[in-house]
Amino acid sequence: MPAVSHPPGPKPRFLIGNFPLASLDPLKTFTSWAREFGDIFYYRAGWIHVYFLNHPDLIESVLVNHADNFLKDRVIQNSRWFLGDGLLTSEGASWRRQRRFCQPAFHRQRLQSYAETITSTAHEFLSSWKDGETRDLHQEMMQLTLHIVAKVLFSVEVQSETAGVAQALNLLMKHTSGARMILPPAVRHLPLPFLIRVRQAVRRLDDVVYNIIRQRRAKGDVQQYGDLLSMLMGAVDEDGSRMSDRQLRDEIMTFLLAGHETTALSLSWTWYLLSQNRSVEATLEQELRKVLGGRMPNFSDLPQLCYAEAVIKESMRLYPPAWSLARTAAKDCEIASYRIPAGANVVMSQWIMHRDPRFYEDPERFNPERWFSEATQRLPRFAYFPFGGGARLCIGASFAMMEAVLLLAAIAQKFRFELVPGHPIIPVPSITLRPKYGMKMTLCEV
Ligand code: HEM
Numbered sequence: 001m002p003a004v005s006h007p008p009g010p011k012p013r014f015l016i017g018n019f020p021l022a023s024l025d026p027l028k029t030f031t032s033w034a035r036e037f038g039d040i041f042y043y044r045a046g047w048i049h050v051y052f053l054n055h056p057d058l059i060e061s062v063l064v065n066h067a068d069n070f071l072k073d074r075v076i077q078n079s080r081w082f083l084g085d086g087l088l089t090s091e092g093a094s095w096r097r098q099r100r101f102c103q104p105a106f107h108r109q110r111l112q113s114y115a116e117t118i119t120s121t122a123h124e125f126l127s128s129w130k131d132g133e134t135r136d137l138h139q140e141m142m143q144l145t146l147h148i149v150a151k152v153l154f155s156v157e158v159q160s161e162t163a164g165v166a167q168a169l170n171l172l173m174k175h176t177s178g179a180r181m182i183l184p185p186a187v188r189h190l191p192l193p194f195l196i197r198v199r200q201a202v203r204r205l206d207d208v209v210y211n212i213i214r215q216r217r218a219k220g221d222v223q224q225y226g227d228l229l230s231m232l233m234g235a236v237d238e239d240g241s242r243m244s245d246r247q248l249r250d251e252i253m254t255f256l257l258a259g260h261e262t263t264a265l266s267l268s269w270t271w272y273l274l275s276q277n278r279s280v281e282a283t284l285e286q287e288l289r290k291v292l293g294g295r296m297p298n299f300s301d302l303p304q305l306c307y308a309e310a311v312i313k314e315s316m317r318l319y320p321p322a323w324s325l326a327r328t329a330a331k332d333c334e335i336a337s338y339r340i341p342a343g344a345n346v347v348m349s350q351w352i353m354h355r356d357p358r359f360y361e362d363p364e365r366f367n368p369e370r371w372f373s374e375a376t377q378r379l380p381r382f383a384y385f386p387f388g389g390g391a392r393l394c395i396g397a398s399f400a401m402m403e404a405v406l407l408l409a410a411i412a413q414k415f416r417f418e419l420v421p422g423h424p425i426i427p428v429p430s431i432t433l434r435p436k437y438g439m440k441m442t443l444c445e446v
Contacts, residue, residue, distance in 0.1 A: 007051065007338050009033070009042040017044035026429050027323070027351055034352045040336045048074075049344040051335065054356070056382035058336055059348045062327060063382070063390035069333045072392075073326035073345055075431065081188060082172055082202045084246070086254030087395065098251065099395065101235040101243075105153065105228035106395055111402055114152040115299035118403050121148050122410040123296060131445040134420055136438040137271050141264035142166050148403065149259035153228040154252060156212050165208055168201035169257055173431060209252045213245055228255065261432055262321040263400045266312060266386075267407055268439050269319035271417050272425060273366045274311070275441065280368060281416060284311055285446065288413040297409040305405055308412075310368035312404045316386040318366060320350035323433040325388055350386055351433070359383040417441040 010018050010033055020029040020043070030052070033041050039055035053059050062070060071077070071091055080089045087098045104110065125144050129135070143162050146169075150156050175194045188195060216229055224230070232243055232251055243251075274281045287307040291297075297305065326347045329340050340346065355363045359379055360370070370376050387394035394400070419425070419441055426436040 005339065006042040007040040007336070008037045009052075010037075012044055016046060019045050021429070027427065030349060031352055031355070034349075034356075040338065042338075049341065050347060051338070051340055051344055052347045052349070053335070054349075054352055055336075056353065056359075056380035059353070059382040059385065060380075060389070061335060062346055062348065063325075063385075063388065063392070066333060067390045067392070069330055070327035070346065071330050073328050073347075075326065077328075078185075079431075081185070082198070082205075083254050083257065084250030086250040088254045088258055097237065101232055102228060102251070102395060105231055106399055108398075111399055112299045114148075114399065115402065115406060117152050118148055118406045119296045119298065119410050121151065122407055126411065126414055129415065129443055131443060134440060134442050137417060137441045138264070138268040138435055138439040139166075141267045141271075142170070142260065144407070145260040145264040145267075145403070146256070149256060153255055153259065154212055155225045155227050155229065156215075161208055164204060165256070168204045169261070171197055171201045172205075172257075173261065173434075205253060205256075206249065209249050209256070210245065212252060213248050258394075259396055259399075263396075263403055265319070265321035265432055265434065266316050266400070266404050268435060269321075269433075270311060270315040270404075270408060271441065272419065272435070272439055273315050273318065274412070275417050275419050277366050280311065280366060281412075283307060283368075284408075284412055285416075288409055292409065292413060294413065297406050299402075301409070302402065302405060305409055306372075307368060308405050308409050309401070310371040312401065312408060313371050313384075314366060314368040317354040317360075317384060318364075319427060319433055320354060320386045321432050322386065322388070323351040323427075323429045324349040325385075348382075348385075350384075351429070353383055353385070356383070412446075414446060416444050416446055418444060 012018055020026050020033075023029045033043075034052070034054040039053070039058060041052050041054070043050050043052075053062065072089065076089055083089050085094065087095065087102055090098055121144065125140070125147075143166055146162055146166055147157075175198050188198075212229070216225075216233065229248075229252070232248055234242075236242055274284070284307055287305065291301055291304045302309075324347055326345055329342050329344045329346060331342045333340050335346070354360070357363050360383075361375065382389060387397040387400070419439075423440040424437055425439065427433050428436045
């Protein structure tokens with residue numbers, strides 16, 4: 001093991017160290033440290049040692065080459081509180097088994113069958129939108145993607161419950177991020193107002209999810225739907241056992257949450273960027289007119305919607321819905337010649353890598369054209385990783401790209417959006433990168 005103990009890093013405050021997430025502008029703080037200290041920097045947040053990696057090769061070494069040395073970080077581990085042991089939070093053999101059960105729901109043929117639901121749901125949503133009205137586009141996108149994921153993966157209409165489910169999921173995201181996520185489990189039962197609200201939200205979601213399971217069991221033939229829920233209910237382990245209702249609940253909860261928030265964010269940030277870059281919007285409209293000529297897009301249009309795809313990629317470069325990934329070292333290891341002790345946190349940030357001038361020319365500029373350039377084709381694998389990478393790569397990555405491109409095309413050919421003057425847009429790095437005050441925009445029919 002190497003002799004040098006820590007990489008360089010910010011000066012610690014006596015005893016407590018550094019808590020960048022509690023600073024006024026955490027993204028700015030992390031970025032300035034990355035630029036000052038280079039490929040790897042270190043700080044201590046209370047008792048937690050944090051190693052922050054700012055080079056694609058180092059990120060690859062954690063997510064791919066030495067993935068077995070690492071576990072999901074404390075924040076994800078603690079989200080077991082409400083997500084239970086679903087695909088996102090589980091580890092080892094249990095994770096491998098669940099991934100095997102879920103994977104067929106994301107095969108290409110399945111995706112093709114989801115496209116129709118995606119555009120028809122968008123069509124329903126659009127029919128209630130009126131020229132000139134103001135809406136919070138972020139909330140709209142959250143409801144739209146929640147509808148879609150519930151329909152395609154579980155064949156349920158959450159129509160009547162969407163607002164309640166979205167509200168409960170929102171509340172969980174808000175109250176279980178940042179420092180609150182590392183509260184010891186015993187504290188969760190205290191009668192504090194925010195904990196009471198979290199417990200209520202979990203109960204509300206449990207009701208919805210157990211209801212989905214009950215309804216499906218009541219229908220008898222669980223296989224007939226061919227959706228993720230059928231796959232999970234039909235899955236048989238080597239010992240002949242099937243998933244319990246509790247395991248099904250954890251998986252459904254995981255997919256409802258992981259399967260809608262991030263895609264909604266990718267679109268919300270896209271609407272914002274388009275509203276600030278009218279020439280990009282004009283090029284997009286041109287492509288949509290040429291490829292679709294006013295009709296709804298479908299799966300077979302995707303290869304022609306190249307610019308729309310580049311817009312989504314570029315939007316996720318500048319505003320990655322998952323702004324960072326973290327792992328906890330399961331045992332002592334070495335990164336960039338530094339010893340990383342067991343229990344330390346290793347953080348990799350899409351926000352920082354995606355804006356690194358070593359890899360992107362004019363990195364702050366929203367320029368979808370860059371995705372057609374040779375320089376971008378030659379990027380190191382982890383200079384761009386909105387969906388993570390290695391074995392724990394987002395299982396919904398292809399689905400999410402297809403959904404985002406189809407929704408962008410379906411909506412942008414009908415409406416363009418203007419940010420309400422004076423509405424502040426502040427990205428907040430909680431588990432995901434959310435607009436602090438939502439995204440109030442005026443709808444303008446195209
Ligand atoms: C733009 C949209 C999306 C983004 C940016 C995104 C991002 C991510 C990232 C970065 C991870 C890796 C987390 C880690 O390694 O710690 C992940 C995992 C995951 N995502 Fe997504 N995701 C998106 C959409 C979706 C969708 C649509 C679904 C499901 C329908 C989904 C389900 C999951 C699940 C279940 C995992 C855990 C996979 C595993 O560990 O095996 N995601 N996602």
